Amino acid sequence: MTSGSVCEAVPRMCAELQKGSFLGNNRTTTSSFSIESILGLDKKRDFTSTPTSRHYRPWMDEYCNRETDTSCWRLPIFNCEIPLQVHTVRHMLEKETAGQYDKCCSATERLTYKREMSWYRGRRPRTAFTRSQIEILENVFRVNSYPGIDVREELANKLSLDEDRIQIWFQNRRAKMKRCHRESQFLIVKESLTPNIQE
Amino acid sequence: MTSGSVCEAVPRMCAELQKGSFLGNNRTTTSSFSIESILGLDKKRDFTSTPTSRHYRPWMDEYCNRETDTSCWRLPIFNCEIPLQVHTVRHMLEKETAGQYDKCCSATERLTYKREMSWYRGRRPRTAFTRSQIEILENVFRVNSYPGIDVREELANKLSLDEDRIQIWFQNRRAKMKRCHRESQFLIVKESLTPNIQE
DNA sequence: TTCTAATGTAATGTC
DNA sequence: GACATTACATTAGT
Numbered sequence: 404m405t406s407g408s409v410c411e412a413v414p415r416m417c418a419e420l421q422k423g424s425f426l427g428n429n430r431t432t433t434s435s436f437s438i439e440s441i442l443g444l445d446k447k448r449d450f451t452s453t454p455t456s457r458h459y460r461p462w463m464d465e466y467c468n469r470e471t472d473t474s475c476w477r478l479p480i481f482n483c484e485i486p487l488q489v490h491t492v493r494h495m496l497e498k499e500t501a502g503q504y505d506k507c508c509s510a511t512e513r514l515t516y517k518r519e520m521s522w523y524r525g526r527r528p529r530t531a532f533t534r535s536q537i538e539i540l541e542n543v544f545r546v547n548s549y550p551g552i553d554v555r556e557e558l559a560n561k562l563s564l565d566e567d568r569i570q571i572w573f574q575n576r577r578a579k580m581k582r583c584h585r586e587s588q589f590l591i592v593k594e595s596l597t598p599n600i601q602e
Numbered sequence: 603m604t605s606g607s608v609c610e611a612v613p614r615m616c617a618e619l620q621k622g623s624f625l626g627n628n629r630t631t632t633s634s635f636s637i638e639s640i641l642g643l644d645k646k647r648d649f650t651s652t653p654t655s656r657h658y659r660p661w662m663d664e665y666c667n668r669e670t671d672t673s674c675w676r677l678p679i680f681n682c683e684i685p686l687q688v689h690t691v692r693h694m695l696e697k698e699t700a701g702q703y704d705k706c707c708s709a710t711e712r713l714t715y716k717r718e719m720s721w722y723r724g725r726r727p728r729t730a731f732t733r734s735q736i737e738i739l740e741n742v743f744r745v746n747s748y749p750g751i752d753v754r755e756e757l758a759n760k761l762s763l764d765e766d767r768i769q770i771w772f773q774n775r776r777a778k779m780k781r782c783h784r785e786s787q788f789l790i791v792k793e794s795l796t797p798n799i800q801e
Numbered sequence: 802t803t804c805t806a807a808t809g810t811a812a813t814g815t816c
Numbered sequence: 817g818a819c820a821t822t823a824c825a826t827t828a829g830t
Contacts, residue, residue, distance in 0.1 A: 529811055529824055549817090568811085574817070575811065581818090728806055728829050748822090767806085774805060777824075 532572070536562045540569075544576055731771070735761050739768075743775050 532540070539562060543550060550558070550573060552566075559566040731739070738761060742749060749757070749772060751765075758765040 526823065527812060531825085532811090570817095571812065572810095574819095577817085578819075579810080725828080726807060730830085731806090770807065771805095773822075774807085776822090778805080780823090 530564070530568050536564065540572055540576070544573065548573065548577055548580065729767050735763065739771055739775070743772065747772065747776055747779065
């Protein structure tokens with residue numbers, strides 16, 4: 404099987420993505436552009452007209468361009484290569500082909516699959532806190548929204564989480580608190596400005 | 603109909619938002635306390651049943667906090683006030699209470715019900731983009747899948763949409779692109795693992 | 802049913 | 817650590 408045939412199977416969108424590829428060489432330095440040019444309403448639209456603030460498509464880099472060598476299932480992500488486990492994929496495929504992936508795959512297997520795909524995507528797999536973890540984190544937060552490293556470590560132990568996750572959680576939680584507060588303030592102001600409808 | 607009875611019908615979530623309110627006045631400066639006490643593992647857990655406030659709906663706060671005066675069912679949404687039809691709500695609640703809403707209602711009624719519930723629960727009504735809006739958004743997306751605020755604002759103007767909608771559209775579109783890409787990658791792997799039947 | 806608008810929040814990057 | 821932004825998982829409307 405040639406890689407050519409494989410490439411042909413890639414959806415059109417993919418091809419489009421490829422051709423309109425990224426990587427700053429077509430990035431114009433000027434940011435003065437008309438909406439028409441962006442919309443392609445004015446003239447020829449080659450992809451050079453892009454003002455692109457940021458093309459972040461890590462998962463596209465390289466792989467799509469690599470037309471020849473796919474004997475090794477290591478997909479380059481950032482600077483390291485993550486093995487995509489063939490056996491997992493094959494297993495998956497067999498099950499999928501039979502239309503029974505969901506049914507006959509263990510939760511663990513599905514998890515493995517998802518996790519690998521996540522790696523492939525190159526981001527830390529999103530942590531799904533349990534309800535009880537959240538509960539405890541919220542309790543702590545109510546008391547102290549700026550826990551020091553010691554408390555975070557203890558929490559990490561108790562909750563079987565990385566201390567990193569705890570830290571991020573508190574950061575996001577503080578941001579949320581702030582946002583909520585801002586919004587409620589806004590509503591208060593608004594209410595005071597709105598003539599009371601009852602009278 | 604008194605406002606009280608209606609207020610009681612307000613989802614628990616709402617109450618949780620209220621009671622689990624915020625505002626850093628409980629920020630302790632000390633970080634010396636036992637983890638057990640923080641975690642609430644030692645004694646009674648009353649309000650600790652947590653708000654986890656998974657759904658934060660700024661436009662509902664006003665409504666939820668207003669416990670006394672609700673003779674008028676106007677919910678502040680997005681800067682404008684949308685009348686919530688009392689009779690519909692009452693009808694809804696009665697039926698729901700009786701657990702027979704699904705059974706005895708016409709399709710139209712159910713639709714109305716769902717729609718009002720959506721309002722009631724505070725979800726933004728789904729935007730239905732027109733064909734031409736989509737076309738233009740797709741054109742822009744092909745060129746730049748991460749438009750900055752400036753481009754988004756211009757798009758919003760041109761398309762008579764909120765900038766928010768534009769942003770969400772691009773987020774969802776990127777997710778879709780990624781999904782498609784993943785799926786095509788999957789096909790590549792699959793094809794390479796499948797013995798080629800042609801030759 | 803499939804697709805996708807909308808939501809909440811974990812993760813990332815910049816300062 | 818704040819803040820802005822993005823990705824991701826999920827829900828729900830059509």
